[in-house]
Each structure stands twice: as structure tokens, then as C-alpha cells.
Amino acid sequence: MARSEQHSGELELIRRIRARANGGRGVVLGIGDDCALLRVRDGEEIAVTTDLSIEGRHFRLDWHEPEAVGHRTLARGLSDLAAMGARPVAAFVSLGLRSEVECAGAKEVASHASRKKRAMDGAQAEVRDEWVTRFYDGLLKLAREYETPLAGGDLAESPMTLADIVLVGAVPRGKALRRSGARAGDTIYVTGELGAAAAGLEKLSSQFKVRSSPNISRKRRDQPNSDDPLLRAHLYPQPRVAQGLWLLRKRAATAAIDLSDGLSTDLAHICQESGVAAEVDEVALPVAAGATLEQALHGGEDYELLFTAAEETRIPRAIAGVRVTRIGRMVRRRKQNPLVTLLTASGPRVLEARGWQHFS
Amino acid sequence: MARSEQHSGELELIRRIRARANGGRGVVLGIGDDCALLRVRDGEEIAVTTDLSIEGRHFRLDWHEPEAVGHRTLARGLSDLAAMGARPVAAFVSLGLRSEVECAGAKEVASHASRKKRAMDGAQAEVRDEWVTRFYDGLLKLAREYETPLAGGDLAESPMTLADIVLVGAVPRGKALRRSGARAGDTIYVTGELGAAAAGLEKLSSQFKVRSSPNISRKRRDQPNSDDPLLRAHLYPQPRVAQGLWLLRKRAATAAIDLSDGLSTDLAHICQESGVAAEVDEVALPVAAGATLEQALHGGEDYELLFTAAEETRIPRAIAGVRVTRIGRMVRRRKQNPLVTLLTASGPRVLEARGWQHFS
Numbered sequence: 001m002a003r004s005e006q007h008s009g010e011l012e013l014i015r016r017i018r019a020r021a022n023g024g025r026g027v028v029l030g031i032g033d034d035c036a037l038l039r040v041r042d043g044e045e046i047a048v049t050t051d052l053s054i055e056g057r058h059f060r061l062d063w064h065e066p067e068a069v070g071h072r073t074l075a076r077g078l079s080d081l082a083a084m085g086a087r088p089v090a091a092f093v094s095l096g097l098r099s100e101v102e103c104a105g106a107k108e109v110a111s112h113a114s115r116k117k118r119a120m121d122g123a124q125a126e127v128r129d130e131w132v133t134r135f136y137d138g139l140l141k142l143a144r145e146y147e148t149p150l151a152g153g154d155l156a157e158s159p160m161t162l163a164d165i166v167l168v169g170a171v172p173r174g175k176a177l178r179r180s181g182a183r184a185g186d187t188i189y190v191t192g193e194l195g196a197a198a199a200g201l202e203k204l205s206s207q208f209k210v211r212s213s214p215n216i217s218r219k220r221r222d223q224p225n226s227d228d229p230l231l232r233a234h235l236y237p238q239p240r241v242a243q244g245l246w247l248l249r250k251r252a253a254t255a256a257i258d259l260s261d262g263l264s265t266d267l268a269h270i271c272q273e274s275g276v277a278a279e280v281d282e283v284a285l286p287v288a289a290g291a292t293l294e295q296a297l298h299g300g301e302d303y304e305l306l307f308t309a310a311e312e313t314r315i316p317r318a319i320a321g322v323r324v325t326r327i328g329r330m331v332r333r334r335k336q337n338p339l340v341t342l343l344t345a346s347g348p349r350v351l352e353a354r355g356w357q358h359f360s
Numbered sequence: 361m362a363r364s365e366q367h368s369g370e371l372e373l374i375r376r377i378r379a380r381a382n383g384g385r386g387v388v389l390g391i392g393d394d395c396a397l398l399r400v401r402d403g404e405e406i407a408v409t410t411d412l413s414i415e416g417r418h419f420r421l422d423w424h425e426p427e428a429v430g431h432r433t434l435a436r437g438l439s440d441l442a443a444m445g446a447r448p449v450a451a452f453v454s455l456g457l458r459s460e461v462e463c464a465g466a467k468e469v470a471s472h473a474s475r476k477k478r479a480m481d482g483a484q485a486e487v488r489d490e491w492v493t494r495f496y497d498g499l500l501k502l503a504r505e506y507e508t509p510l511a512g513g514d515l516a517e518s519p520m521t522l523a524d525i526v527l528v529g530a531v532p533r534g535k536a537l538r539r540s541g542a543r544a545g546d547t548i549y550v551t552g553e554l555g556a557a558a559a560g561l562e563k564l565s566s567q568f569k570v571r572s573s574p575n576i577s578r579k580r581r582d583q584p585n586s587d588d589p590l591l592r593a594h595l596y597p598q599p600r601v602a603q604g605l606w607l608l609r610k611r612a613a614t615a616a617i618d619l620s621d622g623l624s625t626d627l628a629h630i631c632q633e634s635g636v637a638a639e640v641d642e643v644a645l646p647v648a649a650g651a652t653l654e655q656a657l658h659g660g661e662d663y664e665l666l667f668t669a670a671e672e673t674r675i676p677r678a679i680a681g682v683r684v685t686r687i688g689r690m691v692r693r694r695k696q697n698p699l700v701t702l703l704t705a706s707g708p709r710v711l712e713a714r715g716w717q718h719f720s
Contacts, residue, residue, distance in 0.1 A: 034539070034618060035408055035441060038407075047396070048512065052516045058516070152410060159416065162456065
């Protein structure tokens with residue numbers, strides 16, 4: 001739990017987070033004790049997922065506005081719950097914070113010399129506090145939309161910014177959607193559209209490559225225009241919690257996973273865990289407007305659901321307002337055949353798992 | 361959950377961790393899906409705690425052998441469960457790993473120049489893998505002793521080593537020990553002895569100050585002698601899980617906290633949350649052999665339990681084999697009086713909260 005380490009700044013931050021975070025049906029006791037206490041219904045299992053987001057690898061302070069970092073941090077966790085068909089109960093965030101933070105849309109900070117100072121001066125503290133406030137703005141807005149109370153976390157000084165998100169959910173015993181239930185003959189479906197997040201990231205990256213020559217890198221940068229649907233898909237993805245709950249309630253899916261690493265990688269996970277292979281129809285893929293086929297196949301962070309269903313199961317064209325597309329079928333695994341095959345107009349080809357590489 | 365990011369090294373690491381981590385009564389589904397699935401008994405609440413440990417702040421790669429980092433990471437979380445009287449159900453570890461790791465007892469690595477290379481070469485990968493293996497050796501040994509299965513986590517490359525631990529526990533509904541239940545007139549108790557971890561840290565620090573002049577800093581360093589009881593208290597603290605469970609089962613405590621930040625700070629937390637003040641008898645404090653009074657009062661990371669009990673409650677001299685000492689009493693809070701008063705031979709003095717500063 002958030003512990004005091006006698007930095008009055010940290011204590012004050014914890015106080016402010018605590019004031020904003022309390023409440024929520026499943027949370028008996030939130031921030032402020034050694035543990036949070038949560039309650040689920042009798043007959044429910046607990047789903048737990050943790051995801052580490054690290055500056056430079058999962059986000060960049062100069063590219064991602066703090067609200068987007070907060071949103072994306074929570075969205076990653078919610079998406080894992082969605083993939084199991086779990087209802088969110090509570091979220092926890094462990095935050096590692098640099099003394100000085102230079103971020104998109106925030107004030108200009110600290111020279112290299114003053115960065116070396118251990119003590120945080122007033123201006124640095126102000127910038128850091130603004131970053132943290134806006135991080136929580138983004139995170140808590142999404143948390144409210146998905147009725148997921150923030151029940152705790154930890155806060156520590158760190159050489160670079162990082163956030164570890166923990167999501168706790170609940171699911172009826174023995175009913176969770178798993179990666180391992182797909183059978184040969186099942187149909188493969190995907191929610192929403194694919195490739196938008198990767199296309200948005202490329203757009204973001206090119207905007208900053210144009211703008212950030214060394215001599216202007218210390219100036220305040222404008223935020224990218226987040227009305228752009230591709231940028232929004234990357235910066236503010238929507239986890240498919242309602243769709244996961246629907247699939248579980250209707251017992252419609254035999255297996256499910258969220259598309260965090262990209263279709264080619266995540267479908268391979270289902271194949272591996274289920275002991276089957278898959279065929280994807282290229283022509284059927286719901287490629288997002290503005291995205292390429294490559295981005296739809298390998299782009300990460302779409303956070304759509306990929307699921308399989310028995311051939312005879314009727315899956316509607318949309319679940320809870322989000323389009324659902326049939327993209328292929330599960331087949332028997334044969335030694336000489338690839339795990340995932342892409343069926344194209346010019347014949348079948350191996351679809352290698354080439355998940356997204358973050359910001360390496 | 362541990363996700364593949366197409367680094368074959370990471371995938372292999374995840375595979376090995378998964379092979380070692382599976383199993384445990386409350387874990388329905390462990391590492392390998394979008395979420396872990398846990399089961400608690402009907403009528404139980406779920407206790408959740410997260411603690412972030414960061415290189416340079418909570419541990420140092422040159423001072424702490426990897427087994428100790430793993431042990432301490434888990435011990436921090438188990439101690440939070442102990443403070444609520446919760447039984448451990450499962451642990452999750454998110455690990456941020458540097459490409460190259462230089463650690464006590466491990467092979468010598470990478471020049472500064474090669475550190476700048478993005479790609480990890482074979483020797484670096486070997487050193488990192490040895491560090492990770494030994495980290496899990498330490499963590500999983502303690503996990504076995506406390507019957508706490510490792511049910512998941514995340515793994516990411518990071519500019520410095522870090523570990524975020526999540527502990528999930530279970531506690532009968534409405535019965536958890538909290539910080540907020542102490543009343544004026546209650547007696548204050550502490551398990552075990554105080555100050556040993558801080559004294560051990562000082563010893564460790566002085567050993568390394570002697571040894572590490574710049575010109576030998578790149579040589580292999582010997583491990584500190586961990587048969588030394590003070591060093592052991594710092595490197596391998598024992599969380600008081602059995603004692604917390606006993607207090608809950610007997611309904612003996614009105615409030616409890618674990619001594620992670622030091623007596624002066626943690627007792628102040630109980631006072632704040634309970635709306636009372638405290639008096640501590642200096643002469644009664646169970647100062648560990650080799651530790652100073654200052655270390656017993658303000659030294660962090662003893663991971664003993666501090667608890668309060670109604671005056672009429674009989675508390676035994678030892679709980680589950682660990683000594684219990686009566687160290688003071690809770691009193692009414694008065695505006696002009698300090699939160700915590702130390703009663704000494706020369707009269708009362710204010711005991712200011714001066715929790716431990718980690719490695720700042």
C-alpha cells in the first residue's frame with residue numbers, strides 16, 4: 001500500500017490521490033491501511049492481472065500526454081479482465097516518479113545540472129505534481145466509465161517514470177473465458193477494427209520526428225490532435241469489458257484473448273494453449289480506415305477481443321454496440337503446418353507471430 | 361500477465377518462471393492466461409497490497425545478493441497481509457530488468473561502452489538470467505515457507521531493476537485487523553525485537569564503503585556474511601503472518617500495522633487512523649542486541665507487528681514462537697500534546713515520526 005517515506009511531497013500526493021480514489025461497491029476498505037479489502041459474491045472466482053508500463057518502452061513523456069498514460073495504463077488491465085469475461089472490482093496503481101518530469105503539454109523544467117541535485121526544488125515539484133494529477137485525471141475518468149474504483153497502490157521515487165497496474169475482477173466459478181478452450185472447427189471472431197492503434201502510433205511518431213530537432217527539444221511541445229481517430233485509438237483505447245461479460249453470460253466463446261500484442265501473436269497464443277492451429281481469411285479482416293494490412297495483422301494495443309466459438313453458435317454482428325467480425329477458423333494442428341495460416345487471394349502463407357516491439 | 365514481446369530471451373525466462381511457479385491451493389489458474397484465477401472461501405474478503413521496490417532506493421545490486429532482493433520483495437507484501445490478519449492466497453511479481461546486471465556474487469559484466477549498445481549480447485544475457493534465477497530462488501523459498509503460490513506477474517526491459525509485488529490474501533468478512541480500531545486505554549504491543557534490520561543495513565553499508573574504492577569497484581565483490589544476525593534481519597526478514605492470523609482468530613487486537621517504516625512512523629499512523637495518541641515506555645522497548653535505541657525507534661524494515669489490545673485482553677509472552685512485548689499505551693488525543701510521547705528516565709519527550717529513508 002501507499003506508504004509514507006517521510007517526504008512531505010509524497011505524503012501530500014498520497015493524500016490527494018486518496019481523496020479522489022475512494023468509494024466503489026466492491027471496495028470495503030480503500031487506500032490508507034496495510035491492505036485494501038475487497039468483496040466479491042459467493043460463488044465467484046477472483047481474476048487478477050498485472051501490467052508494467054515503463055517510460056521509454058511503453059510510453060514516452062514527450063509523446064504521450066499524462067492523461068493518455070493514465071488511460072492506457074488502466075485500459076491494459078481492464079482489457080485483460082475483459083478477455084476472461086470478468087467484471088472489474090478494483091484497480092491498484094504502483095507509480096514510480098522521477099523528481100523532474102518533462103512531458104507533453106506540461107511546463108518546461110530543470111536543466112541537466114539541476115537534474116543532478118537530489119533535492120526537488122519547488123518548480124520541479126510543481127511539474128511533477130501536475131503530471132501526476134493529469135495521469136490520475138486520465139486514469140480515473142476511464143475508471144469511472146468502467147465502474148472500477150481505485151483501491152490502492154504504491155508511490156516511489158524512481159530514475160524514470162513507470163506504472164504497474166493491478167486489476168482485480170470477479171467471474172462465476174469455473175466460467176472464465178480462457179485461452180485454452182478452442183477446438184478444431186471453431187470459428188474465429190474479433191471485435192471492432194484492427195490496426196488503428198499501430199497506425200496512430202506511427203502518426204504520433206512521425207509528428208514528433210518532424211518537430212523534435214535537438215535545438216527545439218527543450219521547448220514546450222503542442223499536444224497531438226487527439227480528435228484524430230487513429231491517434232485516439234492509440235492514446236485512448238477502449239477495453240471491451242461489456243463484450244467479454246456478454247460472451248461469458250451467453251457461454252458463447254470457447255476461448256478468448258485480448259489483442260495487446262497484435263493478432264498474429266495473440267492468435268498464436270490461443271493456438272498454443274488450445275493445442276490447435278488457425279486459418280485467417282485476409283479478405284475478412286476488419287482493417288481500420290487509415291491502417292495497413294500489416295498493422296492490422298501485427299500492430300499491438302488495439303485491445304479488441306479475439307475469441308473462438310463453436311461453429312453452431314450464433315454470434316451477432318455487434319455486441320454491446322461494437323461490431324463483431326468472423327475472420328477465420330481453428331483447424332487441427334499438424335507438425336509440418338504453421339500455427340497460423342493467412343489465406344490470401346494468391347494462396348495460403350505462413351502468418352508469423354510478430355508482435356509489437358513497443359518503443360525499442 | 362506476463363506477456364510475450366517477441367524477445368526470445370524474455371519468452372524463455374517466462375517459460376522458466378512459469379515452470380517453477382505453478383501450483384497452490386487457492387490458485388485455479390496460474391501464469392499463462394490473460395488473468396490468474398484465484399478462489400477464496402465463501403464469507404471471506406480479499407486483502408490486496410502492492411509494494412514497489414526500486415534499485416537504488418529499496419535495494420542496491422552491489423549490496424544485496426539477488427536471493428535477498430527476491431526474499432525482501434515478497435516479505436514486504438506478506439508483512440502487509442500479516443498486519444491485516446489475512447492468510448496469503450497468491451503473489452504476483454512485475455519485474456523490470458536491465459539488459460545488463462552487475463550484482464553481488466554474480467559474474468563481472470559489460471563495460472560502460474557496451475552498456476550503451478541496445479542489443480544484449482550472450483554474456484550480458486547470461487548474467488541477467490543468473491540474477492533473475494537467483495531472485496526467484498530467494499522469492500520462491502520464502503513463498504514455499506509461507507504457502508504462497510506465485511500466480512503471475514509481468515516482465516519488461518527497464519533502465520534499472522525494479523520489482524512490484526502484489527499479494528492477495530483472504531480474511532473472514534468484517535474481521536480484518538485495521539489501523540483504525542485503537543482506543544484510549546488500549547495497551548501497545550510489538551512482536552520480536554526492534555532495530556536489527558536498520559543495524560544490519562548500517563553494517564552492510566559500512567562493509568561496502570570500506571571495500572568499494574573506485575579502482576576496485578568493477579571487481580567481483582564477496583557476499584556479506586549472512587550468518588550475522590543483524591545482516592540476516594536486514595537481508596532476510598521474516599513476516600509475522602502466523603502472529604497476525606493468531607491475533608485475528610483470537611480477536612485479541614483492536615488495531616495493527618507492520619513495522620515497515622519504523623516504530624515512530626508506524627505508531628503515528630495508528631494514532632492518526634484511530635484518532636488517539638500514544639505513550640511509549642523507553643525502558644520496555646525490545647531493542648535487538650547490536651542495535652541502538654535510535655534504530656529501534658526509527659529504523660525501518662523490521663517487519664514486526666505493532667498492535668493494540670484492550671487493557672483487559674490477555675496477550676501471551678509469545679505468539680507462534682515469537683516474543684511479544686508490551687511497550688506502552690494509547691491515550692486521548694489533546695491538541696497541545698504530541699501524537700506519540702516517549703517516556704524516558706529523564707521525563708517525557710516528543711517522539712517525532714522519522715521513518716527510514718531507504719538508500720537516499
